[in-house]
């Protein structure tokens with residue numbers, strides 16, 4: 001397959017004992033990772049500072065070392081300091097957080113709209129842009145490949161029979177819903193986790209920066225086969241996408 005190199009170079013699927021993020025394929029996921037690192041900076045400083053204070057308190061206020069306790073219970077200066085400084089830190093966390101949150105809400109003039117519908121227990125997809133008057137439409141189901149049917153190199157519990165093929169470097173709109181219970185359409189590398197709610201359409205926009213195969217899973221407990229309805233998005237060049245669509249429409 002053409003995208004085999006991406007699988008080697010990038011981490012676009014969950015790995016055994018993975019601790020960090022999968023590699024970002026969208027600006028949104030890049031933003032999420034950057035925000036995580038931003039917050040981690042403050043987190044590490046705060047943890048070290050608080051731990052240091054706890055150790056100092058245990059040391060200085062030990063009964064043997066300090067048998068008669070100090071009577072001071074109030075100090076205006078220190079109270080102003082320990083209110084102002086944390087609120088400044090919270091500002092430094094809140095500003096990039098809100099910037100990211102609101103930018104994720106933005107739907108940038110999409111070229112293609114794809115509808116993902118959760119079912120117990122598979123996903124189905126509709127490419128409504130290609131609907132014609134004679135009721136021709138591009139729609140298909142996407143089932144997990146059972147362990148016995150896997151070919152060498154395929155990922156267990158992640159591979160599907162029909163992938164969601166989309167063009168890379170194109171603004172996509174995903175409309176997500178469900179036909180039965182709550183599901184959640186989630187692909188880590190794309191930075192998407194969107195609830196699939198029966199009777200409701202949720203919208204998210206995706207811009208995939210590079211060609212590749214991106215793996216995700218249903219992320220809302222939806223029944224016994226919740227773990228067996230994975231998601232595979234294959235981002236290809238625009239030419240390959242156009243020929244894929246025309247093949248599907250035949």
Ligand code: CUA
Nearest residue numbers: 183218220222
């Ligand atoms: Cu569908 Cu969990």
